[in-house]
Amino acid sequence: MRTLLETRLLPAIVVAVIVVILPYFFPSAYYFRVGALVFIFALAVVGLNLLMGFAGQVSLGHAGFLGIGAYSVVIGPVYFGLPSWLCVFVGATVSGAVAFLVGRPILRLKGHYLAVATLGFGLLVAIVLTNEAGWTGGPDGMSVPRLALFNWQVRGSDSWYWIAGATLVGGFVLALNLMESPTGRALQAIHDSEIAALVLGIDVARKKLTIFVISAMYASVAGSYLALFNGHVTPDIAGFLRSIELVAMVVLGGMGSIVGSLVGAAVLVVLPQALTIFHEYEQALLGFILMVFMIFLRRGIVPSVAATFAGRRK
Amino acid sequence: MIILQTDQLSIAFGGVRAIDGVNLAIESGQVYSIIGPNGSGKTTLFNLVSGIYTPDDGSIRLAGEAVTGLAPDQLARRGLSRTFQNLQIFSRMSVLENVMVGRHRHERTGIFADLFHWPSVARQNQATVEAARAALARVDLADSASRPAGSLAYGALKRLEIARALASEPTLLLLDEPAAGCNPVETEEIDGVIRSIVKDGITVVLVEHDMRLVMNISSRIHVLASGRTLTEGTPEQVRSNVAVVQAYLGIHGSQESNRAFH
Ligand SMILES: Nc1ncnc2c1ncn2[C@@H]1O[C@H](COP(=O)(O)OP(=O)(O)OP(=O)(O)O)[C@@H](O)[C@H]1O
Ligand SMILES: [Mg+2]
Numbered sequence: 001m002r003t004l005l006e007t008r009l010l011p012a013i014v015v016a017v018i019v020v021i022l023p024y025f026f027p028s029a030y031y032f033r034v035g036a037l038v039f040i041f042a043l044a045v046v047g048l049n050l051l052m053g054f055a056g057q058v059s060l061g062h063a064g065f066l067g068i069g070a071y072s073v074v075i076g077p078v079y080f081g082l083p084s085w086l087c088v089f090v091g092a093t094v095s096g097a098v099a100f101l102v103g104r105p106i107l108r109l110k111g112h113y114l115a116v117a118t119l120g121f122g123l124l125v126a127i128v129l130t131n132e133a134g135w136t137g138g139p140d141g142m143s144v145p146r147l148a149l150f151n152w153q154v155r156g157s158d159s160w161y162w163i164a165g166a167t168l169v170g171g172f173v174l175a176l177n178l179m180e181s182p183t184g185r186a187l188q189a190i191h192d193s194e195i196a197a198l199v200l201g202i203d204v205a206r207k208k209l210t211i212f213v214i215s216a217m218y219a220s221v222a223g224s225y226l227a228l229f230n231g232h233v234t235p236d237i238a239g240f241l242r243s244i245e246l247v248a249m250v251v252l253g254g255m256g257s258i259v260g261s262l263v264g265a266a267v268l269v270v271l272p273q274a275l276t277i278f279h280e281y282e283q284a285l286l287g288f289i290l291m292v293f294m295i296f297l298r299r300g301i302v303p304s305v306a307a308t309f310a311g312r313r314k
Numbered sequence: 315m316i317i318l319q320t321d322q323l324s325i326a327f328g329g330v331r332a333i334d335g336v337n338l339a340i341e342s343g344q345v346y347s348i349i350g351p352n353g354s355g356k357t358t359l360f361n362l363v364s365g366i367y368t369p370d371d372g373s374i375r376l377a378g379e380a381v382t383g384l385a386p387d388q389l390a391r392r393g394l395s396r397t398f399q400n401l402q403i404f405s406r407m408s409v410l411e412n413v414m415v416g417r418h419r420h421e422r423t424g425i426f427a428d429l430f431h432w433p434s435v436a437r438q439n440q441a442t443v444e445a446a447r448a449a450l451a452r453v454d455l456a457d458s459a460s461r462p463a464g465s466l467a468y469g470a471l472k473r474l475e476i477a478r479a480l481a482s483e484p485t486l487l488l489l490d491e492p493a494a495g496c497n498p499v500e501t502e503e504i505d506g507v508i509r510s511i512v513k514d515g516i517t518v519v520l521v522e523h524d525m526r527l528v529m530n531i532s533s534r535i536h537v538l539a540s541g542r543t544l545t546e547g548t549p550e551q552v553r554s555n556v557a558v559v560q561a562y563l564g565i566h567g568s569q570e571s572n573r574a575f576h
Contacts (some may be wrong), residue, residue, distance in 0.1 A: 008431075023572050037406075083527035174429045174430070177428065177429055177430060177431040177435075178428055178429055180424065180431075180439065181427075181431070181435050182418060182421040182423050182428060182435070182442070183423070183425055183426035183428040184428065185411060185414055185415050185418070186415065186418055187405075188404065188406060188407055188411070189407070189416075190402050190419075191404075191406065191417045192403070192404040192405055193402040193403070193404060193408055195366065195386075195398075195402055195476075196398070196403075196404065197363075197387075197415070198366075198386040198390070199364060199366075199384070199386045199387075199390055199395065199396055199402075200386050200387075200395070200415055200416050200418050200419070200478070200482055201387050201391050201418050201419035201482060202387055202392030203387050204387070210425055214425075214429075245440070246473055256406075258343070270345065299320075
């Protein structure tokens, strides 16, 4: 039992250690910025991975929940005078509620049909954020009031590095707990055979809805952080490209691999920054590298590498 | 007690009347077999009884309770479990985890308990593992517990599905061709497993083409042909029924049907 507990949380412990150790190798403060971005995206990707890699339900509109989270920390403080930290929770609650309402009808769909329906949801959020200019500032977006915790004004990249890192570790712990629980087993079962899951007494529709809501809340918190960290937000945060980016991070890191979520986010955040030296070829090169990754590590980075090591050991 | 009863149960797909006015009355505590040529509606009958299909007509009672139209998960919580002719394995999970899913209806945790790994979840996991191991031992798969389910051979997968269904502690268990594709030794094992299940007081409804197994193990046999009941009775009565032999003659040829029935 003790060992079970330890192995369950091992990835979270590893990430905690990485978060703490990494800054010792940072040559400049700029790296805190990159690190914070990686952790924030990884948080959203962990949530999406629970839905996609774990329960087998695709979402091409998850950036919609990033958007809800992001605009919550603008609208709440600016129009209602709420503290930003509270709005992170309010945003997560709103995202969860929206996911519940949207998920009920669309999670009945499967495969490509679900993909298109979630895509539609993402577009809807982006359009509402663009058109409701009175609340959202329209296409130009709005500047985001700084996060204040008690008397501490959070501004530096290093502060955000620690906040995002700590939240990510928390997100890992919850995800890992879930994976080794009755709900987690039910979700994995749904991925492989809905009919067998049903016959064993699993309320498939409800379980799908539960994980959709949870993954929406992960994305929402990430969206709030992203907005607070950048200090400015535009409807692009909820855009189709962002949704695709999240999906790419899940698949690249490894479907169903919680550690893979961090790896996928890290590669897709760091690589574009590293490739800027190639100027106009940056995007093309990024695309090429992604293709090569998927051809040679077809199950995603973490599961493929793990399988190679397991094979060697034999 | 009659554990499963159907009254004029019917369903059609397009023009095909896959099940057409079938009445079942299955006493608890026995092996009740359903046989019939390919395409005669056996699997469809299971799909109706387990709530996967909703009947066009007729009704179903489970232990006296009207359950027509209930969803499969609701029926599972009332003690019905089944296996599948075309396997439905959770192939990404380990053998043990497959059977652990079978414990689902006995697990009492909420989503918050699961997310925060409350002590109740740890306790539950432990109890689930133990029950799942016991179920695996019953079908002689204890040694494969930690293997990926996808790596098992066909015969073992058939037994894995039985273990998974058993883990849910059903009162009524539907087995759809558990011995299909099994060699004689494996079939003998299945025979033993079914007998031990019945000894535990679980009623087994068996769909099976292996006539030796069916004749040996069943208390009663129900013969379907083209979705209709051909006859019903004890193995002796069914064996001596000319119509049954003829139903098989058209499909299997006389030699095979002779081997099957004598
Ligand atoms: N979902 C479905 N849609 C259309 N037709 C179906 C469906 N399910 C079953 N049928 C048809 O119903 C009839 C009975 O099929 P069923 O699978 O129940 O036969 P079976 O007795 O189990 O046969 P076998 O011994 O080959 O397993 C067949 O004609 C089949 O094509
Ligand atoms: Mg069949």
